[in-house]
Amino acid sequence: MPHSTGFGQRKDPRTDRPIALGDVVAELLAEDTFRRGMPVATLRRAGPDVVGEPLAEATSPESLEGGCLVVRATDGPWGSQATYLAEEIRRRADEALGGGVVTRIRIAVGARGNRRSTA
Numbered sequence: 001m002p003h004s005t006g007f008g009q010r011k012d013p014r015t016d017r018p019i020a021l022g023d024v025v026a027e028l029l030a031e032d033t034f035r036r037g038m039p040v041a042t043l044r045r046a047g048p049d050v051v052g053e054p055l056a057e058a059t060s061p062e063s064l065e066g067g068c069l070v071v072r073a074t075d076g077p078w079g080s081q082a083t084y085l086a087e088e089i090r091r092r093a094d095e096a097l098g099g100g101v102v103t104r105i106r107i108a109v110g111a112r113g114n115r116r117s118t119a
Contacts, residue, residue, distance in 0.1 A: 050092045067103035079109035
């Protein structure tokens, strides 16, 4: 599969032959790096349905590892609101992903890299 030099860790050889876009996407989704990001992207698109419109504007799913969904809130009051609704958010997020995926929620507050977190 063709790829840029920024993907130096890729295992597939470079090629000049044409490849169907669907084949490229299928190969990318088979890789762990891309596959792990798909549930988070799904939850970002479904944000208002999962957490409601006001909370969706102040929070966003950040990662999903080992069943733990990290939701980042913009500030402390929104973090408190998300913590209060954590079980409802967990249930709805799990439902949006097909069930059996989200087992717990962790709320992080502030900009990414900020160490403050709750729940």
